Amino acid sequence: xxxxxxxxxxxxxxxxxxxxxxxxxxxxxxxxxxxxxxxxxxxxxxxxxxxxxxxxxxxxxxxxxxxxxxxxxxxxxxxxxxxxxxxxxxxxxxxxxxxxxxxxxxxxxxxxxxxxxxxxxxxxxxxxxxxxxxxxxxxxxxxxxxxxxxxxxxxxxxxxxxxxxxxxxxxxxxxxxxxxxxxxxxxxxxxxxxxxxxxxxxxxxxxxxx
Numbered sequence: 597x598x599x600x601x602x603x604x605x606x607x608x609x610x611x612x613x614x615x616x617x618x619x620x621x622x623x624x625x626x627x628x629x630x631x632x633x634x635x636x637x638x639x640x641x642x643x644x645x646x647x648x649x650x651x652x653x654x655x656x657x658x659x660x661x662x663x664x665x666x667x668x669x670x671x672x673x674x675x676x677x678x679x680x681x682x683x684x685x686x687x688x689x690x691x692x693x694x695x696x697x698x699x700x701x702x703x704x705x706x707x708x709x710x711x712x713x714x715x716x717x718x719x720x721x722x723x724x725x726x727x728x729x730x731x732x733x734x735x736x737x738x739x740x741x742x743x744x745x746x747x748x749x750x751x752x753x754x755x756x757x758x759x760x761x762x763x764x765x766x767x768x769x770x771x772x773x774x775x776x777x778x779x780x781x782x783x784x785x786x787x788x789x790x791x792x793x794x795x796x797x798x799x800x801x802x803x804x805x806x
Contacts, residue, residue: 677745
């Protein structure tokens with residue numbers, strides 16, 4: 597009689613939470629498509645084909661495409677906030693060098709995808725005229741959050757003598773994100789990094805130094 601108590605070699609099979617996995621696949625595919633095409637041009641069928649999920653299953657996880665869009669905003673905002681914190685809170689670099697490191701990282705990220713993907717929040721902001729109204733307040737809140745994170749970094753630069761005491765850190769942060777989003781759009785249009793580099797150089801030169 598075979599010994600059925602002998603353990604099988606290798607790792608035990610990993611339990612899979614299919615509901616969580618499917619929802620996660622949909623979110624990831626949605627982020628890919630929306631950063632490339634925007635909300636209006638992104639069809640659910642294309643997203644579903646990417647992950648092999650039937651339309652009926654989609655509505656098991658999201659009530660509508662609008663609910664899906666809001667979920668994508670939340671996911672992207674959380675992801676990008678972590679990215680900003682990783683750079684702007686990096687005490688191993690002077691504050692202004694932290695901003696430069698973020699710019700280098702973001703530029704490399706766009707280049708990695710051949711400048712086909714932009715910023716989800718910026719993409720949606722440009723489409724606001726055709727988007728559901730609830731998107732507006734959430735997009736504004738995300739931009740304000742990014743501005744606040746950068747303003748703290750600029751205030752740290754001010755405290756360390758990298759910026760003049762008279763520098764308006766909150767205003768500079770708003771200026772940066774307004775210009776940066778435009779540079780991202782132009783880089784995606786031209787499929788090259790130069791618009792990002794040009795804006796970064798201009799912003800750095802315009803900073804009020806001591």
